Amino acid sequence: MIRKIRDYFRDKSGQFAVLTGLLMVPMIGAGGLAIDYGRHVAAKNHLQALADAASLGLASGKRLDETESRKEAEAMIAANNLIDWVHDVEISDIDSNDDFVDMRLSAYIRPTFMRVLGYETLPVQAYAKAERALMGSVEVSLILDNTWSMSETDKNGVSKISALKSAATQMVKELMTTEDGAIRIALVPYADYVNVGTQYRGKGWLSIPNDYTVAATEKVCTTQTTKSVCVEKAATYSCTTYTDGVPTQTTCGGGCTKYETQTVAPYQSCTGGAAAKNYTWYGCVGSRMTGTTRLDDQSPSVPYPGYLDTSQKCLNPIVPLTTDKSKLLKAVDAMIINIGSYKPATYIPAGVVWGLNTLSPKEPFDQGAEYDPENRKPRKVAVLMTDGENTLRFNSADGKHPALSSTAATAAKQLAQTNADTLSICSNMKKQNIEIYTVAFMVDDETAKTMLESCATDKNHYFDASDTSKLLEAFTAISKSLRVVRLAI
Numbered sequence: 001m002i003r004k005i006r007d008y009f010r011d012k013s014g015q016f017a018v019l020t021g022l023l024m025v026p027m028i029g030a031g032g033l034a035i036d037y038g039r040h041v042a043a044k045n046h047l048q049a050l051a052d053a054a055s056l057g058l059a060s061g062k063r064l065d066e067t068e069s070r071k072e073a074e075a076m077i078a079a080n081n082l083i084d085w086v087h088d089v090e091i092s093d094i095d096s097n098d099d100f101v102d103m104r105l106s107a108y109i110r111p112t113f114m115r116v117l118g119y120e121t122l123p124v125q126a127y128a129k130a131e132r133a134l135m136g137s138v139e140v141s142l143i144l145d146n147t148w149s150m151s152e153t154d155k156n157g158v159s160k161i162s163a164l165k166s167a168a169t170q171m172v173k174e175l176m177t178t179e180d181g182a183i184r185i186a187l188v189p190y191a192d193y194v195n196v197g198t199q200y201r202g203k204g205w206l207s208i209p210n211d212y213t214v215a216a217t218e219k220v221c222t223t224q225t226t227k228s229v230c231v232e233k234a235a236t237y238s239c240t241t242y243t244d245g246v247p248t249q250t251t252c253g254g255g256c257t258k259y260e261t262q263t264v265a266p267y268q269s270c271t272g273g274a275a276a277k278n279y280t281w282y283g284c285v286g287s288r289m290t291g292t293t294r295l296d297d298q299s300p301s302v303p304y305p306g307y308l309d310t311s312q313k314c315l316n317p318i319v320p321l322t323t324d325k326s327k328l329l330k331a332v333d334a335m336i337i338n339i340g341s342y343k344p345a346t347y348i349p350a351g352v353v354w355g356l357n358t359l360s361p362k363e364p365f366d367q368g369a370e371y372d373p374e375n376r377k378p379r380k381v382a383v384l385m386t387d388g389e390n391t392l393r394f395n396s397a398d399g400k401h402p403a404l405s406s407t408a409a410t411a412a413k414q415l416a417q418t419n420a421d422t423l424s425i426c427s428n429m430k431k432q433n434i435e436i437y438t439v440a441f442m443v444d445d446e447t448a449k450t451m452l453e454s455c456a457t458d459k460n461h462y463f464d465a466s467d468t469s470k471l472l473e474a475f476t477a478i479s480k481s482l483r484v485v486r487l488a489i
Contacts, residue, residue: 036111036122043086043109043124050077050089051105051128052487058101059130069096073103085109086124099177100131100488129488137378138183138482139321139368140175142168143355145386145441146189146315146335148244148343152387152442154468160387160441161337163468167475168332171383174479176325184367186358187319187331190351191344192392192401195283196304196364197317205364208306211280219273225266232258244345245388277310284314286399287350294353294394295421296428297360304364305399313342320358321367347392347401348384349418352425352455355382359434375433382429383478384455385439385471389448390418419451426455439463439474 054073070091081089086107093104108121150161168187175183188194201208239252285304287294293302319331338344359368359380369378392401393414404411429436438452438461449464456462463474 036114047126051126055101055103055128055130102129131488139378140381141186141355141358143188143351143384147191147346149246150337158468167472171475171479172328181323184321186321188355189316192347193284193314194350194354195314195317198283207303208281214277216276217272217274219270221268221270224269227264228259229262230256231260243343279308282312289399295424300363320365345391349421371432380434383437387441389445437461437478441465
């Protein structure tokens with residue numbers, strides 16, 4: 001009997017099955033936990049990818065308020081959330097400004113095996129931060145049309161010059177977010193001429209005559225007994241005149257077609273008697289007259305001609321490259337389209353060549369750093385904006401920019417040359433690897449649009465702003481393109 005009992009306890013048959021049965025429960029549990037854990041990791045990676053993509057998308061686009069940002073992000077997430085077992089993906093927090101976009105997402109998954117432990121859902125979270133940052137040093141020249149045509153208004157009654165001020169102000173604020181000197185901006189208001197600033201008088205790159213005064217003259221009077229009298233006039237008619245492309249309705253004709261000399265009672269006929277006139281330089285300069293030096297920055301020894309006048313007839317002065325945001329904002333706000341009766345027309349080459357001069361390391365201005373063959377250290381950028389075609393030409397005799405000829409065929413040739421000069425300056429910019437953005441603001445003329453597109457670095461650097469809102473969008477897009485959007489975390 002004792003032996004039978006001993007044999008029973010020594011018998012190991014069937015133990016594997018027993019042990020397997022005992023171990024099966026924890027093994028299945030561990031496998032189930034591994035599966036749920038794997039699905040949770042996959043869900044978190046998916047949520048993180050959604051957060052990264054949405055934050056980068058917002059940072060790369062137009063600046064939006066919190067409500068608009070949330071709506072845009074929700075649309076991006078909905079379009080890319082392709083895993084149906086990741087439930088209730090929502091934005092738990094979002095924050096954005098000019099420099100970054102913060103986003104936190106939350107969701108959950110339904111576990112398979114962990115439900116036996118009481119876990120009906122497993123939360124999933126992700127956080128992403130995309131930042132807009134300037135990489136390295138950047139030099140920007142804002143070449144902005146201040147001609148009389150900028151007085152026109154859009155359908156909402158907003159003047160072009162007001163819209164331009166808003167767009168330029170926003171660009172300066174978006175770019176100059178720090179005081180580390182990484183970005184420097186120049187402002188070049190242009191019309192028929194540019195104003196370089198009277199503080200530069202006496203510099204070798206200017207040729208300016210001395211101010212002078214024409215003395216007053218006395219009246220010289222004689223007694224007359226006859227007078228030429230108009231006896232027939234031409235008929236008058238309604239007509240349209242143009243100043244810098246801006247139409248004005250007026251009355252034409254009515255000139256005298258026949259005169260008669262008639263005897264009249266004696267009267268005094270006087271000539272002369274002009275008041276004294278003071279001729280002064282107000283900062284206005286024309287184009288260089290030696291060869292093609294008007295088209296580049298390679299001949300600093302060739303001076304620009306300055307012109308004297310009895311009153312100021314060129315607009316606000318250029319602001320060379322500066323890190324002073326306040327100074328730039330004041331200069332933008334002070335931009336004007338005319339002074340008194342002076343209504344300037346459009347000569348785009350004047351603006352473009354002085355935009356080049358502000359970026360150049362050579363005189364007239366020497367604030368610009370040396371050119372980098374790769375345009376990275378620093379990155380040099382020109383932003384050219386105009387609201388119309390050229391209406392003036394270059395005069396090689398004195399460097400001035402008179403109106404196009406009244407003869408159509410001659411005017412067409414002169415306009416073609418002015419456009420060619422504009423593109424030549426753009427080409428010389430590109431030779432120095434300067435990046436060029438161009439903005440056509442409510443421009444109807446297709447030739448002008450084609451010229452501006454050809455001036456730009458490429459088609460992606462050209463903007464056709466059909467109204468004031470599109471102008472702001474164009475400047476915002478340019479600002480963002482100068483920043484590198486990247487994930488900060």
